[in-house]
Amino acid sequence: MNSNRCAICRALKQICDPNCIYKAYFPSNDTRFEDVQQIFGAAKVADILNRLGSEEERKIAANSLCYAAEARRRDPNSGIYGMVQHHESILNDVEQEIKFAVNELKTNVGPDQVPKFFHVPIPDDFLTTSGKMGDGHRVDDASTSAGPSATLPKNHE
Numbered sequence: 001m002n003s004n005r006c007a008i009c010r011a012l013k014q015i016c017d018p019n020c021i022y023k024a025y026f027p028s029n030d031t032r033f034e035d036v037q038q039i040f041g042a043a044k045v046a047d048i049l050n051r052l053g054s055e056e057e058r059k060i061a062a063n064s065l066c067y068a069a070e071a072r073r074r075d076p077n078s079g080i081y082g083m084v085q086h087h088e089s090i091l092n093d094v095e096q097e098i099k100f101a102v103n104e105l106k107t108n109v110g111p112d113q114v115p116k117f118f119h120v121p122i123p124d125d126f127l128t129t130s131g132k133m134g135d136g137h138r139v140d141d142a143s144t145s146a147g148p149s150a151t152l153p154k155n156h157e
């Protein structure tokens, strides 16, 4: 019996060979797979990963399935939609706080003393970096102008 089977092969009660394509995304000790299996089913997850052509696509799909399954466990009614609404609500609150702070600055120091805003390009790999924060990606590199932009306050020099 192979005790090092990946989570999918173990759930499907099949042999997990060294070239198993699921192993990288759902290793044997993966605690996230319990939610994923319960929500989507191991066979469906295996089918999804088999249909994808690249490691990067499988990695994104596996992370998305984990995220959606966790969201469904936390909020069985709304799932991922509830999390989106929750984060949009936080974003709206932050935008209101920024507007309030800018108005307060305009009142206290004068409208011409409030820092101006400018567009900072979002890196091309922003959506493909699998949510790892603090791994060296910076958003302050304004040397490229292509792609979508975000509005951030300009640093005073």
Ligand SMILES: [Zn+2]
Pocket: 005, 006, 007, 008, 009, 010, 015, 016, 017, 020, 021, 022, 023
């Ligand atoms: Zn396997």
